Amino acid sequence: MINQDNKIYNFAPGPAMLPDSVKQQIIDDMPDWRGTGSSVMEVSHRGPVFRNLVKETELLVREILDISDEYDILMTPGGARLQYSMMPMSFSSLTGKTMYFVHGHWGKSAILEAQKFCNARPLVPYKQGEIYTAIPEYDMSQLDDSFDYFHYTTNETLEGVEWQDIPENNGVPMFCDMTSNLMTRPIDVSKYHLIYASAQKNLGIAGITIVIIKKSMLDIAPNNLPLMLDYRTYAKHDSLWNTPPTFPWYVMNLMLNWIKSTGGLSAIESRNTQKSAKLYDFIDNSNFYSNNVKVDNRSKVNVTFLLADENLNETFVQQADAVGIKAIKGHRAVGGMRASLYNAMPIAGVNALIEFMQQFEKDHG
C-alpha cells in the first residue's frame, strides 16, 4: 500500500493532475469521439464536430466566468509566455509606457519581455534574485493615463504568493496573468481588459492558452503585426486561422464541463479554501515545517513550505514519492517544498500529504 487511499497524488505545479473522471472520459472517447469513428486527434478542426466543440467551449467559459459580449474569448498557442510578447507588441510601442506590478518570478519574466517593445516600468522596484514572501507595499498614484496598460500576476506559482483582491487601476486598462489561478474562484472579468492563462494547471493540458480580451482593444493594435501575433487573427477566425492544438482544446472542454458539474466556481473556491487552510493550519502548528508567506497573501493553489533542517529535503522528497505523494519539491529558485492544490486535487490528497508529513516529522524531528 502506498498511502491509505492507495492512490497517487500529483502535487506538480503544471502540467498538473487531472480529475479521474476527465481521464476516464478521454479513454472512453479515444476510439470514437462523438460518433466520428476517430479520436479527436484525427478529425478536421474545420469540420462540424470540432466546430461544435469550439462553440461549446466558448459558451462554457462565458457561463462559468459570467463574461459579457464586450469580450472575445481566444485560444492561442505559445503558452502564457507568448502573451508576454503579444501584449506589448499590440498595445504599446517603443515610445509607449506600460506599468508592471512585480511580486515574483513570472511578473519579472513578463516585464523583462515587455521591455524589448516598450518602456515597461515596475510599480515597485524589484531585485533579480529576490524571493517574495508578500505582495510589496505600493503606491498606485504613479499610475495615470499616460500608461498604455497596467499588468500584474494574480498568483505567483513558484513563491506561493497570491492577490486576494483586485488592485486599483486608475482607469488604465488592466491586463492580468492568471495562469495558475484562473477558474479557481469567481472573478469580476469586467474589471479587466485582458486576462490570460495557459491550460496546464486548472484547465487541462499544455498547448493552449485562453485569452479573454475586451473587443475595444482590438482596434488599437498596429496593422503590421505578424498574423499569428495579432489578436485580431484569432478574433476574426474563431482561433482557427492555423491548425490549432485540438487535443488540448478538447481536454479544456472536458475540464470546463467538470467545473460546471462539480458546482461551478463558488464550489471550487470553497474546496480550494478548505484544502489550503487545512495544510497551512497543519504547517503553522508544527515546529518542523514552516511557511514564511504573509498570511493575507498566501496562495490557495501553491502552498510552499520549508523543513527545519534543509539537509532532510532530499529524503523528504524521496520518501514522499515512495508513498504516492508526487512532485512535492519546490522550484529550484525558491527551495523547500511546494504542494500545488489546483482544482483537480481532492481533499483526500491533502489529507494523505499531511499524514505523510506527520510521520516524517515523527521519524526525523
Ligand SMILES: Cc1ncc(COP(=O)(O)O)c(C=O)c1O
Ligand atoms: C503565473 C504563471 N505565468 C506564466 C507561466 C508560464 O506559462 P507557459 O509555460 O504556459 O508559458 C507560468 C507557468 O508555470 C505561471 O505559473
